Amino acid sequence: MVRRIVIVGGGSAGWLTAGLIAADHQGSSLHVTLIESPDIAPIGVGEGTWPSMRDTLRRIGVSEADFFRECDASFKQGSRFNRWVNGADNDYYFHPFVLPQGYGEVNLPEQWQAQHPNIPFADLVSYQPHLCVNGRAPKQVVTPEFSSVANYGYHLDAGKFGAFLRKHCLEKLGVHYVPDNVVGIASHDNGDIAALQTQTHGALEGELFIDCTGMQSLLLGKHYEVPFISQKHVLYNDSALAVQIPYPDDNYPIASQTSSTAQSAGWIWDIGLPTRRGVGHVYSSAHIGDDQAEAELRRYITATSGPQDIPQPRKLSFNPGYRERFWHRNCVAIGLSAGFIEPLEASALALVEMSAAMVSDELPATRAAMDIVAQRFNEAFSYRWERVIDFLKLHYVLSQRRDSDYWRDNTATVPERLNDLLTLWRHRAPSRNDFNRIEEVFPSASYQYVLYGMGFRSEFMNPQPRQAALADGYFREAAALTHKMLGALPDNRELINHIKRHGLQKI
Numbered sequence: 001m002v003r004r005i006v007i008v009g010g011g012s013a014g015w016l017t018a019g020l021i022a023a024d025h026q027g028s029s030l031h032v033t034l035i036e037s038p039d040i041a042p043i044g045v046g047e048g049t050w051p052s053m054r055d056t057l058r059r060i061g062v063s064e065a066d067f068f069r070e071c072d073a074s075f076k077q078g079s080r081f082n083r084w085v086n087g088a089d090n091d092y093y094f095h096p097f098v099l100p101q102g103y104g105e106v107n108l109p110e111q112w113q114a115q116h117p118n119i120p121f122a123d124l125v126s127y128q129p130h131l132c133v134n135g136r137a138p139k140q141v142v143t144p145e146f147s148s149v150a151n152y153g154y155h156l157d158a159g160k161f162g163a164f165l166r167k168h169c170l171e172k173l174g175v176h177y178v179p180d181n182v183v184g185i186a187s188h189d190n191g192d193i194a195a196l197q198t199q200t201h202g203a204l205e206g207e208l209f210i211d212c213t214g215m216q217s218l219l220l221g222k223h224y225e226v227p228f229i230s231q232k233h234v235l236y237n238d239s240a241l242a243v244q245i246p247y248p249d250d251n252y253p254i255a256s257q258t259s260s261t262a263q264s265a266g267w268i269w270d271i272g273l274p275t276r277r278g279v280g281h282v283y284s285s286a287h288i289g290d291d292q293a294e295a296e297l298r299r300y301i302t303a304t305s306g307p308q309d310i311p312q313p314r315k316l317s318f319n320p321g322y323r324e325r326f327w328h329r330n331c332v333a334i335g336l337s338a339g340f341i342e343p344l345e346a347s348a349l350a351l352v353e354m355s356a357a358m359v360s361d362e363l364p365a366t367r368a369a370m371d372i373v374a375q376r377f378n379e380a381f382s383y384r385w386e387r388v389i390d391f392l393k394l395h396y397v398l399s400q401r402r403d404s405d406y407w408r409d410n411t412a413t414v415p416e417r418l419n420d421l422l423t424l425w426r427h428r429a430p431s432r433n434d435f436n437r438i439e440e441v442f443p444s445a446s447y448q449y450v451l452y453g454m455g456f457r458s459e460f461m462n463p464q465p466r467q468a469a470l471a472d473g474y475f476r477e478a479a480a481l482t483h484k485m486l487g488a489l490p491d492n493r494e495l496i497n498h499i500k501r502h503g504l505q506k507i
């Protein structure tokens with residue numbers, strides 16, 4: 001029987017996994033232990049999330065208002081990409097979280113190109129870019145917690161998020177916490193892990209071990225030596241410089257989207273929290289040196305109302321890629337231990353949520369069932385990592401920028417599946433048929449937003465005139481909703497301040 005689950009690692013992955021499993025199985029005989037090294041700090045970045053985080057937090061059982069208060073959280077309504085298409089000052093587009101009006105009902109891209117080719121696709125089919133540009137929150141004071149008027153995820157302080165989840169896991173969910181270093185692994189004869197040896201708490205036995213040890217990948221990578229599939233030949237970024245900067249004043253607007261601004265050999269993320277901005281330059285060390293990357297970061301900060309003097313940015317290095325398998329014997333890796341590509345589109349925590357949810361949903365009752373679940377898990381997540389690669393690469397291959405080797409090189413390495421899709425999309429829009437799994441990482445709507453946002457145009461071979469009136473109705477609906485929501489939704493900072501002071505109505 002699988003009764004004891006031992007999680008190693010107290011970063012966002014470890015605590016999200018512990019929270020989900022413990023909440024789902026509360027009251028059962030399942031026992032969840034989390035071991036966290038007091039000597040190795042969590043990575044401390046990872047501040048952009050998807051709308052899925054609302055479901056995850058609700059499932060774990062926290063209060064959304066407490067989350068806003070304790071994690072310095074703000075709303076995220078999508079991403080804004082600056083200078084990705086041609087590098088010009090006025091070059092930007094949105095990838096909002098709300099699906100296009102009429103998505104799935106009508107061929108919106110075809111009618112957009114026929115009727116309104118000069119309006120950015122997302123601006124025509126969705127009200128959300130307009131909410132972002134106008135600094136509006138995605139809900140009202142009376143909207144209950146975790147509910148939305150406009151779909152949203154969060155920006156959060158990664159360090160505070162871990163502490164917040166830990167408190168909830170220990171106080172409300174009965175997770176057993178062991179602050180210690182794992183220094184050895186004891187195995188059964190068949191190769192399963194029997195116990196983890198800690199420095200001061202002895203051996204901790206279990207039936208299932210979850211590796212959330214970050215880039216060390218202590219159990220899956222180091223112990224089991226499951227091969228790492230590098231993606232550096234496709235996605236070149238392997239370094240980041242991260243820094244936290246203050247606002248010019250306490251009432252400065254909080255952006256409700258992540259901004260991503262393309263640079264000569266990478267891009268800069270800009271995430272607005274209530275008390276500060278988190279800004280970082282992600283770049284390819286093969287294309288630019290650290291000094292030049294830092295100079296670009298500093299220039300960006302001064303150009304966007306940041307201070308002249310900033311703390312020394314923190315350097316992070318990573319090898320983009322993922323493991324050949326994620327669940328091996330009685331060990332499953334979740335988080336950076338399973339893989340990491342780069343922060344573009346913030347898919348890492350979403351994959352953590354999906355992984356933890358699948359472990360919890362499919363929790364094998366016995367060792368005999370575990371290999372079957374493991375095989376399904378590996379198949380599902382290999383597919384998901386491949387889709388992450390395709391979707392991230394889409395941003396790079398469509399860029400018209402040719403101002404550096406980085407941008408030129410990026411067009412030379414296109415994964416075969418993405419190439420096939422681009423061939424299809426020359427004459428039709430991305431559709432649900434291209435991504436037809438139940439839980440796709442990115443829906444075809446996301447591909448439409450990025451594809452057409454990046455300046456791609458399809459040559460539709462068989463225009464369907466009958467769709468014109470239908471599409472026109474949806475375009476008008478999006479415009480009407482924009483008007484209505486701009487009139488009804490509060491300022492982003494105003495709502496966050498209200499939530500912190502007064503809380504939110506429970507559902």
Ligand SMILES: Cc1cc2nc3c(=O)[nH]c(=O)nc-3n(C[C@H](O)[C@H](O)[C@H](O)COP(=O)(O)OP(=O)(O)OC[C@H]3O[C@@H](n4cnc5c(N)ncnc54)[C@H](O)[C@@H]3O)c2cc1C
Pocket residue numbers: 008009010011012013014035036037038039040041042043044045046047048049158180181182183212213214215216218240242280316318334335336337340342343346347348349350352
């Ligand atoms: C530059 C950058 C930007 C990012 N931005 C985003 C973003 O915007 N959105 C997003 O979704 N993701 C982002 N990510 C990814 C995100 O940071 C991670 O997915 C997330 O923080 C989860 O990390 P983790 O818990 O797997 O690892 P970590 O935070 O590294 O935690 C590892 C844990 O393992 C413990 N540990 C290690 N060895 C031992 C041992 N021997 N014994 C006991 N404990 C041990 C450590 O103490 C630590 O608690 C970003 C990553 C990078 C590098």
